[in-house]
Each structure stands twice: as structure tokens, then as C-alpha cells.
Amino acid sequence: MIPQTLLNATVRAESPLVEVKHLSVTYRTRAGYSKAVDDISFTINKGEALGLAGESGCGKTTAALSIIRLLSSNAHTEGEILFNGKNILSMNQAAVRDLRWKQISLIPQGSMNSLDPVIPIGNQIIEAIVTHKRIPKKQAWELTNELLSSVAIHPSRAKNYPHEFSGGMKQRATIAMALALNPLLVIADEPTTALDVVVQKQLLALLKGLQRKMGISFLFITHDLSVISEIADRIAIMYAGKIVEIGTKEAVLRRPSHPYAEALVNSVPRVFGERRILDSIPGNPPSGIWPSGCRFHPRCKYAFDLCKEKEPELTKSKTDAQAACHLISQGN
Amino acid sequence: MTQTKPISQQSEEQTIDSQRPILEIRNLKVYFQKRRNIIGRRQVIHAVDDVTLSIASGEILSLVGESGSGKSTLARAIVKLNQPTSGEILYRDQNISKLGREETKRFRRRVQMIFQDPYESLNPHSTAFEAIIEPPIIHGLVPSSKRERVGVVDRSLKMVGLDPESRRDRYPHQLSGGERQRVAIARALSLEPDLLIADEPVSMLDVSIRLGVLRLLQTLKDQMKLTYLFITHDLGVARYIGTRIAVMYFGKIIEIAPTDELINHPFHHYTSLLLSSVPGTDMQQAATTKIDVEYASNLADPPSGCRFHTRCPAAKEKCSIDEPKLVELRNGHFAACHYPLMAGQGLEVN
Numbered sequence: 001m002i003p004q005t006l007l008n009a010t011v012r013a014e015s016p017l018v019e020v021k022h023l024s025v026t027y028r029t030r031a032g033y034s035k036a037v038d039d040i041s042f043t044i045n046k047g048e049a050l051g052l053a054g055e056s057g058c059g060k061t062t063a064a065l066s067i068i069r070l071l072s073s074n075a076h077t078e079g080e081i082l083f084n085g086k087n088i089l090s091m092n093q094a095a096v097r098d099l100r101w102k103q104i105s106l107i108p109q110g111s112m113n114s115l116d117p118v119i120p121i122g123n124q125i126i127e128a129i130v131t132h133k134r135i136p137k138k139q140a141w142e143l144t145n146e147l148l149s150s151v152a153i154h155p156s157r158a159k160n161y162p163h164e165f166s167g168g169m170k171q172r173a174t175i176a177m178a179l180a181l182n183p184l185l186v187i188a189d190e191p192t193t194a195l196d197v198v199v200q201k202q203l204l205a206l207l208k209g210l211q212r213k214m215g216i217s218f219l220f221i222t223h224d225l226s227v228i229s230e231i232a233d234r235i236a237i238m239y240a241g242k243i244v245e246i247g248t249k250e251a252v253l254r255r256p257s258h259p260y261a262e263a264l265v266n267s268v269p270r271v272f273g274e275r276r277i278l279d280s281i282p283g284n285p286p287s288g289i290w291p292s293g294c295r296f297h298p299r300c301k302y303a304f305d306l307c308k309e310k311e312p313e314l315t316k317s318k319t320d321a322q323a324a325c326h327l328i329s330q331g332n
Numbered sequence: 333m334t335q336t337k338p339i340s341q342q343s344e345e346q347t348i349d350s351q352r353p354i355l356e357i358r359n360l361k362v363y364f365q366k367r368r369n370i371i372g373r374r375q376v377i378h379a380v381d382d383v384t385l386s387i388a389s390g391e392i393l394s395l396v397g398e399s400g401s402g403k404s405t406l407a408r409a410i411v412k413l414n415q416p417t418s419g420e421i422l423y424r425d426q427n428i429s430k431l432g433r434e435e436t437k438r439f440r441r442r443v444q445m446i447f448q449d450p451y452e453s454l455n456p457h458s459t460a461f462e463a464i465i466e467p468p469i470i471h472g473l474v475p476s477s478k479r480e481r482v483g484v485v486d487r488s489l490k491m492v493g494l495d496p497e498s499r500r501d502r503y504p505h506q507l508s509g510g511e512r513q514r515v516a517i518a519r520a521l522s523l524e525p526d527l528l529i530a531d532e533p534v535s536m537l538d539v540s541i542r543l544g545v546l547r548l549l550q551t552l553k554d555q556m557k558l559t560y561l562f563i564t565h566d567l568g569v570a571r572y573i574g575t576r577i578a579v580m581y582f583g584k585i586i587e588i589a590p591t592d593e594l595i596n597h598p599f600h601h602y603t604s605l606l607l608s609s610v611p612g613t614d615m616q617q618a619a620t621t622k623i624d625v626e627y628a629s630n631l632a633d634p635p636s637g638c639r640f641h642t643r644c645p646a647a648k649e650k651c652s653i654d655e656p657k658l659v660e661l662r663n664g665h666f667a668a669c670h671y672p673l674m675a676g677q678g679l680e681v682n
Binding site: 271 | 540569608611
């Protein structure tokens, strides 16, 4: 079902496609400056799905949007984002425009509501294709039909309008659109939040299948750890503008090293298995003004004096992960 | 990993002062008229279609289902926000559509609702103090002196885990999401209700503060001897809080059972599909269900027979003709299915 034209992408495992180095993003607001992302570094390998998880206001969307240079004009970015070795942050507008959609595409949050209500779905996908690529209409239609089938929508539905689609189908249509130009990286911001569980499960399976078959790299942004467990190979957990833990899915979800990651994993009521004592995290996630030292210390049950003063660095933990916690850097 | 006493059992122990249900719903139908096109051809949306249900005093009934299944319409009908098309809702043996003026006022005091989004349900121009004191003022339940009113509000703020000094005079936008929902809960409880309808009360909250609000609801239920109808789309939450779980599909209740019974031995194929769709669980069935059958798009035109037959992996001819009735298949476990799943079938959970 995968379009032939999309099969060219080669999978070279373990070589980084995206290298984010010391990225910081500061927003200038009426109330002053707000550092939404503070000195984070991570890589996304070719063909890999990285999950970026965290609560609202932790900076995950800001971090992701800076990769495609879609931040609002009051944002000031520092650091480097290397895409195939080239620094996206120092490119001129034309070069960035050339990158968007063709090499990096975005499925924005609530994208199913971003479809134009008065244009049939198929025509909207065509528009995305012909804006970036000069191909005959007929060929574009063929590609559109292939794309729709690859996201399990029958090509005959291409002439339907968005209101004739259900939420899940609209979301799948926007995914088809994001895949239209055979990108190397797809950034998906909460792609399944508005969907019901049954549709969500199917959509996640679909995305995982596309990732494997087409060798696309994915950056998934979500607040829902169980969703990320379906799709990601590696997971980074953000808190208050920082990455507090990053590692393989198994390490981060099964044996979390950072107290915040641990608390997050333990605070979700499970459907199956033993009923466990759940760990609720006191207080609220900070917004805008970050606490001193380790930013999680006011809510952390293990916090000690050092945590208030010194900011911990990401260090290799006992599992297959790195975590920023003094307990780990002190070898406990 | 530490094991703990099941939460649903904890609450079961000190429940049920009387065997009489606090709420009984009989053959409830809520239909909506919808104009379909410019010619004016009318469509009828069967939002709630022949639901019979009873809630025992002191229990927490979790109501789950996908969006558009009629959960919220049912909840709104119970608090008289939606007019039933037919059927009866009895609150403590009284039909709520036949209440007089005074009785209605009393009913509104005793049955309260909390909503998904406290940012929308709280008045942006009212402080926490004003939001909480307003209902008791309307019902003439509080003294008129400001000092005593502050006392009343402070007590209820403490009860929902908020610091009165710092939070009393804040407006909704000055509170965090979790704090806003706590104010909404305090407001709902300010009239000392005995039945609380909670419509997705934690869905909008950040993961790290959800559990705190769930725990609060649990504690308040015990302290104030409340009964909950708890609507959620999250089966984990439904299991965490519920004594029983009811599953809605297309306006109907298709299965209802004590919590663990429903999770471990679902009879209905739809319940099984829901369970197997929980993210992070790896089970067979989700893959066998046809992906292109779309559900919410045609509520006005439900499938014949069993409404799930178009998506059901086990559907036979009978399913498209006869509508199955909700029958008791095991103690307290009801399901509406012609070919129910037997023990050990369908779900294999690791």
C-alpha cells in the first residue's frame, strides 16, 4: 500500500539526521523575557522515532518548532540545530523554505481542524504537492490516491469535503499530506490527542508502520506516556525547559532514573495488572519562572540541599539512559 | 512494587446505607432534532436511546465510551439540562420531570455537576470566593455577614486542598488548571449534594496533577457520603475510581459490571475492543477490526440490530437483524450481545 515513489528513502541506522546542540529559546513578552527552552541537546537518528514528552509549558512544542524554524517573531534562538550536517538556525529564509515540507514536515497540534472546509480533501493534498514540486496534475492525483490509501482512506473519498470525514479520517488525511513529498523527518505534535482510543490505536500502528517501511524519522511530541510507548524508539522527558531524562523507551518507561520521570510513570492509573499505590506529584508544573538549582526540586520527594543550589547535568544512569539528577551524578 | 487494597473495595465497604438506589433511569431516550440541509429535511439524533440504569447510594459508577456515544447527554439529562424525549429519571424514587417548584430547587441542591473544563465552567469575572459562595446565597443557606461567609468559603477551600489566604480572592486566570478544577469542585459541593455527576473532570489536567484531583474526589466522597456518576474516556481512570463500570456505545449501555469483573472478563466485543485499544497494551483484537468503518459520522442513522455489528469481528447474521437486550450473564454483570465472549476468549493480557 506504500506509494512506490516514497520507497526511495534509505534507512541508515544510528547515523544522526538531526543534532540539536545547546538549544535555548527565549520569548520576549510584555512581562519580560521568558526562557522556554534552556540549553537542551539531543539527536534523532535516521529512521528513528524520538518521543518528546512533558507537561504543558515544559517547552516541548517550542523545541520541536525551532527545528523547522516556525517560532513566532518574538522568539530568540541560541545554539545549533544540524540537519544532515547543516545548521538550520543559520540558514536564510529561502533555504529554510526549501527544507520545509520536502525534507521536514509538520503535523501540527489539532491539525485535523486546520483543513480548509470548502476544498475537497484531495485538492488540499494536491495543493501541498504542487506548491513544492513541479509535476503534472495527473501525476499529482495518482500520488494523492496512493497517499490516501497508505493512511487507509479509500481514494474515492478524495473528492469529499472535510465535514464528510470523521475526526480520525481528517487526522489521517493531514498525515497523508505531511508524507506527500517524501520527507526525511516528520514532526508530529500531539497527533492523536483528540481521537478516541480505538482510532488512536489504529493511527499509532499506522504511523509506526509508515516509519518502518519508509524509513522516516519521527519526532513525536506528547504529554501522554502511554501513547509514546506505542510509537517511540527513544524518549526524552522535558521539565521546565530542560531535558531531565533521555534514553531508550524501555529504560525511561520501565526503569525511570529521574524522580520526575519516575513520578510521571507512576502517576498514571493503569487499566490492567495489579493495582499499585500511585505516586501523585505535589504542586504544579512551573510556568515561565523556573526554580533555582534543579527545577524539579520543589516537587521532588528526594530533594536535598544541593538540589536547591546547583543545576544537575545529564549523566549516564544505571539504565540505558541519561538523567539530570544529583542522586545519579553522586552515584546513588 | 507495593500492592494495595483495591480502591473500589475500600469504598464498597462503607457504602450502601440503604439498598434503594439513589438514582434510577428507566428506558431513557434523549433525541435531538437537527436540520440537515437547505431543503429542511430533518434528522433525528438518537443521543441516548433506551437506557436503563440504577446507581446505588455510595457507589462510584464510571461511565466510559467514545466521543459521541451519549455519555454527556445522559449526564446532562440527569441534572435536567437536557429534556428527555421519553422514559423516566427517578431521584430517590421521585420522577425528576414531575417535581414542583420547591422540589426542583431541592433537587438542584442535592444533585450537582462538575465539568471537564473549569476555565469554561467558572465565571472569569468571579473570584474563588464569589464562585463558591454564590450557590449557597441563592439557596439561602449562608449568613449575611461577610466574615461568616469568608469562614464558609475558607472551610471549603481547605477541604479541596487549597490555601484560603492566598487563593480566596483569585480569579480563574490566576489559578493553575488543577486549582481551577478544585474551585469548581468546592463550588459544586457548597450545597452539600449527595449525588455528583462528574463529566471528564480530570481530562484537561496535566498528568502530574490528575491523580491529586482523583484522590481528592475519593476522599470527599467518603467524608461527605457522596455518590458519583463519573464520566471518562480513560479506562485507567475509570478503573481507578469506579466501583462499577458502564460502557456506552451509540446511545446505548452495552455492558455494565463491577470494575474488575468488566476489565478481566468482558462479555461484549466492543468492551474487549476498547480494552485492547488501551495504549501500551499489546493485544490482538485492535488489528482485526476494520480501520475504515467510521463511527461518529452518522449518529442519526444507527446500524440495524446490534449497533456494533458493523465493526464487530464476531458478528453473525442475527446481529444485523435483532437488537440484543442488556441481560445479566453473571452476578451483577450485564451485557447486550448475542454471542458474548466466554472466559479466556479474546483478551489475553500480559
